[in-house]
Amino acid sequence: MQDSYVHKGKRKILVEYLREKIGISDDNVLKAINEVPRHLFLESIFEDFAYEDRAFPILAKQTISHPSTVAEQTELLEIQQKDKVLEIGTGSGYQTAVLVAMNAWVYTIERQKDLHDFSQKKLRELHLRPKFQSFGDGFAGLPTFAPFDKILVTCGAETLPTELLHQLKVGGMMVIPLGKTEEQVLTRFTKKSEKEFEKEEFGAYKFVPMLNNTNH
Secondary structure (H helix, E strand, O other): OOOOHHHHHHHHHHHHHHHHHHOOOOHHHHHHHHHOOHHHHOOHHHHHHOOOOOOEEEHHHEEEOOHHHHHHHHHHHOOOOOOEEEEEOOOOOHHHHHHHHOOOEEEEEEOEHHHHHHHHHHHHHOOOOOOEEEEOOHHHOOHHHOOEEEEEEOOEEOOOOHHHHHOEEEEEEEEEEEOOOOOEEEEEEEEOOOOOEEEEEEEEEOOOEOOOOOEO
């Protein structure tokens, strides 16, 4: 698959939709979504629908999130250039690519080997390389590289993974879907001090569950 003028035109329409209908106002988020070819992170049978606001199945019985969800999560992180961002759940690599396109320093973990291999190859082909890409357990985070300015969890957690909060620097933010399997609440934690966090909630979503360990 190539990135054609048709794809680029569809991305512009998607960006206008995200701005007008969803209310995304962060120009850096919209610019990144306009640049990243989402159709290349999907199976080719979904290519014609890649710029609709829909989730699609990907490898390992996982899904690629709605573009609106990617945009909302990313906007909540208030990404600045060279922010050190830990992403839990690389998936097919689309969210990773958006963060890299925003000039963030991205450290990303994926527990499904098939997805880790696919995303690594795809990101390399597109020259959208994270600082570090790992096959591992997201619950453990990446303590070696901590602390992080921002942490993004792209899967739903029934309970708060406190180890990740320890890896956030003071003043940093973590965005995570929290709740039972059926529905989660998109939640943002801002680290005010080593022991104090501000918690904000941003509505109900449905994400694939956050799981322990790795899966070959």
